[in-house]
Amino acid sequence: MSANNLDIYDPIEQYKNKFKxxxxxxxxxxxxxxxxxxxxxVSANKQISQKITKLEEKLEQENKLIKKKKNIKIFLIVLLVxxxxxxxxxxWYVILSWxxxxxxxxxxxxIGTILVSFLEIFLLFWIFKKINPKxxxxxxxxxxxxxxxxxxxxIAYQQLENLNNSFNLNIPQVLLQKLLPIFxxxxxxTKNKQQELNVKNLSKFESVVFAQxxxxxxxxxxxxxxxxxxxxxxxxxxxxxxxxxxxxxDSNGKTRMVTKYxxxxxxxxxxxPNYYNDSALIYKxxxxxxxxxxxxxxxxxxxxxxxxxxxxSKLEKKNIKAVNKNETFxxxxxxxxxxxxxxSTDRNNEKxxxxxxxxxxxxxxxxxxxxxxxxxxxxxxxxxKGEIVKLVFDxxxxxxxxxxxxxYITYDIEEMxxxxxxxxxxxxxxxxxxxxxxxxxxxFRELKSNDYIYGKIKNTDELSSWQVEEILNKFNPDLLNxxxxxxxxxxxxxxxxxxKDFEIHKVTSIGFEGINQIDxxxxxxxxxxxxxxxxxxxxxxxxxxxxxxxxxxSEKIQRAKLLENGKLNDNWNEFLEKQNTDIFDSILKQNILxxxxxxxxxxxxxxxxxxxx
Numbered sequence: 001m002s003a004n005n006l007d008i009y010d011p012i013e014q015y016k017n018k019f020k021x022x023x024x025x026x027x028x029x030x031x032x033x034x035x036x037x038x039x040x041x042v043s044a045n046k047q048i049s050q051k052i053t054k055l056e057e058k059l060e061q062e063n064k065l066i067k068k069k070k071n072i073k074i075f076l077i078v079l080l081v082x083x084x085x086x087x088x089x090x091x092w093y094v095i096l097s098w099x100x101x102x103x104x105x106x107x108x109x110x111i112g113t114i115l116v117s118f119l120e121i122f123l124l125f126w127i128f129k130k131i132n133p134k135x136x137x138x139x140x141x142x143x144x145x146x147x148x149x150x151x152x153x154x155i156a157y158q159q160l161e162n163l164n165n166s167f168n169l170n171i172p173q174v175l176l177q178k179l180l181p182i183f184x185x186x187x188x189x190t191k192n193k194q195q196e197l198n199v200k201n202l203s204k205f206e207s208v209v210f211a212q213x214x215x216x217x218x219x220x221x222x223x224x225x226x227x228x229x230x231x232x233x234x235x236x237x238x239x240x241x242x243x244x245x246x247x248x249x250d251s252n253g254k255t256r257m258v259t260k261y262x263x264x265x266x267x268x269x270x271x272x273p274n275y276y277n278d279s280a281l282i283y284k285x286x287x288x289x290x291x292x293x294x295x296x297x298x299x300x301x302x303x304x305x306x307x308x309x310x311x312x313s314k315l316e317k318k319n320i321k322a323v324n325k326n327e328t329f330x331x332x333x334x335x336x337x338x339x340x341x342x343x344s345t346d347r348n349n350e351k352x353x354x355x356x357x358x359x360x361x362x363x364x365x366x367x368x369x370x371x372x373x374x375x376x377x378x379x380x381x382x383x384x385k386g387e388i389v390k391l392v393f394d395x396x397x398x399x400x401x402x403x404x405x406x407x408y409i410t411y412d413i414e415e416m417x418x419x420x421x422x423x424x425x426x427x428x429x430x431x432x433x434x435x436x437x438x439x440x441x442x443x444f445r446e447l448k449s450n451d452y453i454y455g456k457i458k459n460t461d462e463l464s465s466w467q468v469e470e471i472l473n474k475f476n477p478d479l480l481n482x483x484x485x486x487x488x489x490x491x492x493x494x495x496x497x498x499x500k501d502f503e504i505h506k507v508t509s510i511g512f513e514g515i516n517q518i519d520x521x522x523x524x525x526x527x528x529x530x531x532x533x534x535x536x537x538x539x540x541x542x543x544x545x546x547x548x549x550x551x552x553x554s555e556k557i558q559r560a561k562l563l564e565n566g567k568l569n570d571n572w573n574e575f576l577e578k579q580n581t582d583i584f585d586s587i588l589k590q591n592i593l594x595x596x597x598x599x600x601x602x603x604x605x606x607x608x609x610x611x612x613x
Contacts, residue, residue, distance in 0.1 A: 005184060007445065008188050011436040012367050016374050019179065019432070020425075027424040031417055038162035042413055047410040048156045058610050062142045065186050073131050083123075099468075112189050123129060156411035163413070169588060172427040179428075185214040187591050188472060189222070189467035196220050197282055198388060205229045205511070207490045208469040209277065212396035215500035216283075218448035223434065224466065225279035225398045227473070229490050230511075234270045234272035238535030244527050266521035266533040273512050273540050275488040279398065281391040281434050287443040288356050288452065293347035294383040297394070300341040301372045311340040318345065322386040338362040342368045375433040382437060389444075391437060400430045404416070431481040455530050461500065461553060465593075468493045468505055471594050472549065474587045479596045482545040485511030493549070502552045502609045507596075509547070514538040548597035552609055573607055 009349050035042065090113055157164070174186045186193060193213045197220050205276065210225040241263045248258045300308070319331035330350045331339055338357070344367055347353040357365070369378040381392040395568055400423075408419040472480065472491040481489045488510040497504040517539045520532035577585065578599060586595040601609075 001131050007440075008182065009445075010364065010367075011432075012371055012374050013441045015429075015432060019034070020429075021180055023175065023428045024421065026179055027421045028417075030175060030329070030553050031420050034163060034166050038160075038166050040160055040163050040413065044240065045411075045413045046158060046260070048152055048159065049414065052149055052152045052156065052411070055145055057151065059142060059145050059149065062138055062145060069131055069135050069138065073127060073135070076127055076131070080120060081121050085118050087113055087116055087120070101123065109373045129446050151574050153411050160411060160413060160416070163416075165373050167329060167409065169403045169404070171439045172401075172403055172424055172431075175424060176428060176431060180432075183214060183216050185212065188589060189464045189470075191215045191464045192460045193220060194224075194464040194466060197222050197284055199466065201374070202226060202469070203491060204492055207473060208466045208493065209473045210279075210401065211271055211368040211470045212401065212468050213231045216438070217445050219285050219286075220446075220449070222282040222302050223437075224282070225277055225396065225490065227275060227277055227490065229267050229273060229488070230274050231271050232274040233269050233271055234537075235267050236537040237265060237267045238521070238533050239263055240531055240533045242524075242525050242529070242531050244525070244529065246527070260527070264525060264531055264533050266523055268521065268535045268537055270537050271540065273487050277390070279396040281393070283389040283391070283438055283444075284387050285389060285443075285447060286387060287447045288349070288352035288384075288388050290354035291347065291356065292385050293344045293353060294381070295342055296381050297378045297380055298343040298369070298558045300366070301339075301377050303340075303371045308337060308340055312336040315339050315345075328500065332357075332362070335359070335362050338366055341366045344382075347448055356441055356464045358442060361443070365437070368436055368440050373459065375436055380437060387419075387440070391434070393434065396434075397430065404606050441540040463503060463551065463553075464499060465493060466611065467589075468503075468549075468551070471551065471587050471589050472507055473593065474589070475549075475594075475596065480507060480509045480545065480547055480549075482509060482511055482543040484513040484543050485509070485514045485545075486514045487540070495546070501554060501611075502550060505549045505551065507547050509545045513543045513545055515539040515541060550595055550597060550601075550609060552593045553591055575605065578602075578605065 094109055097286075164500065171184075175187060177183050189211050192354070196215065199222060204224050206228050207223060208226050210223070212223045214221060223408060233535060241261060243259055243261050245259050246259050247255050249255055257575065292387055295598055303311070315331055315336065319329065322329040329345045329347065332354065342357075344353075368375065376395060379394040383390045408416055409422050410416050410419065472493060482492060489509045492508050492510070493505040494508070495503065496506050517537050519535045519537065521535055522530050523533045524530050576595065588594075
């Protein structure tokens with residue numbers, strides 16, 4: 001670990017020239033060490049993978065041949081239909097006009113009909129005796145090739161079984177903290193950390209889908225994404241085609257009856273359950289605790305120098321008005337480009353604002369916001385209220401921050417290596433630039449909380465409601481959601497029992513079932529008649545399902561240990577079998593194993609959960 005990595009003073013340049021390559025090298029080294037420890041025969045796996053690739057190519061060729069033969073068959077069937085229709089029409093014409101047709105026409109027509117009939121027979125013969133057998137043969141060949149490929153894939157997975165099972169869930173976090181020890185990431189979110197960040201429990205209309213807490217420079221942070229439900233409205237439209245007869249006169253003055261048509265439409269507005277996600281980074285800092293301000297993206301990276309000058313001119317005019325009205329905004333005249341780039345004119349204390357944004361921090365922020373190649377550029381909203389800083393990013397993606405190793409588990413070691421390194425690099429890039437705005441401000445890096453300095457933070461293992469909800473949202477929805485629910489669901493938990501090593505939560509899944517309804521709306525046609533237009537719509541009624549979820553906490557609960565052929569694995573398999581489930585239907589979050597109660601736990605089962613592993 002380099003001592004230089006204890007501080008990040010130039011986020012863009014240090015990432016580009018140092019951290020990016022160092023992290024890639026660290027990820028590569030970590031993967032190679034896992035390969036060595038798992039004793040994988042790399043050469044044998046490469047050979048199997050090459051066989052699988054060749055079988056894949058063979059499958060592709062065979063499927064192309066099947067498609068080609070099917071197209072020929074379709075073409076011949078179309079010809080058959082055309083010829084058959086031609087024969088029928090010809091015979092019909094000849095029969096109706098037999099007495100009026102001369103022999104010079106009859107004979108060629110009869111001969112032509114006979115020839116086309118023979119052609120029909122030939123085409124039928126070709127389809128049933130040539131094409132169909134060939135298609136059957138090709139389908140059998142495809143099935144054989146597919147089965148052979150599946151066999152080879154199974155062998156390849158067996159070759160890499162030890163390696164696949166050796167991936168723990170916290171690999172990205174371990175490598176991040178090793179490279180940048182200024183970060184300290186929590187295994188899970190506790191009640192204490194939630195209280196320290198002044199984060200309240202969510203309402204019954206919200207549920208956490210991602211949460212990562214930790215400390216940077218001794219100050220706590222929380223990255224989260226939550227699902228929010230709210231009732232909105234949806235417009236449903238229906239239609240009805242009506243007809244009536246009218247009397248008209250034609251060009252000769254004669255009357256005639258004409259049928260008129262019109263399509264009537266109607267709409268209704270009904271309640272509709274809407275769901276959307278909200279994400280943010282929450283950071284607590286003792287820097288300028290009375291300062292409040294906000295900013296939104298200004299897109300300075302997309303502005304020309306001339307456009308920047310125009311924006312500066314606008315701010316100067318705004319500054320004059322603010323001074324005349326005795327408002328708090330006072331433009332930093334020594335660096336107007338920063339004012340344009342950052343775009344925060346609602347700060348409540350100019351002295352504190354300049355304390356945070358000294359000259360170095362101003363320039364680092366300009367560099368960060370102007371960048372369009374290395375990081376995210378100007379894509380974040382920032383709000384500071386007291387000690388809490390909230391950052392909202394336009395491109396936040398919790399999938400990239402997910403530590404589930406199934407992202408890169410596969411049967412091909414070379415493909416696995418590539419996916420592993422790419423995923424970890426994406427994780428590092430995304431995580432790093434979420435914090436880039438904070439790292440660009442000197443005072444945020446220099447000041448640590450008093451609780452951290454004097455050790456007043458009490459660490460407990462009791463899970464916060466946020467952490468429990470994140471775990472719940474990782475379960476297979478079928479295990480928790482009401483079977484009649486056709487919408488997304490909000491999962492809420494209530495602590496039933498908490499002990500040192502495990503917790504029991506009653507989980508309520510709230511969704512909506514859909515009842516098909518029809519409203520009839522009167523509409524008037526052009527002829528004055530009134531018709532009831534049917535408008536189908538869906539009535540959404542709330543449905544709930546409650547379940548018990550158990551969460552076992554232990555430093556020894558790690559993915560690699562649960563999947564190894566050891567005592568812990570056997571004990572957990574036996575326990576989960578009693579629940580008619582297995583390790584793959586459970587949720588593993590760092591050092592927490594969670595499962596849904598399917599069968600009521602017996603006394604010995606709860607004793608097992610209480611047992612320290």
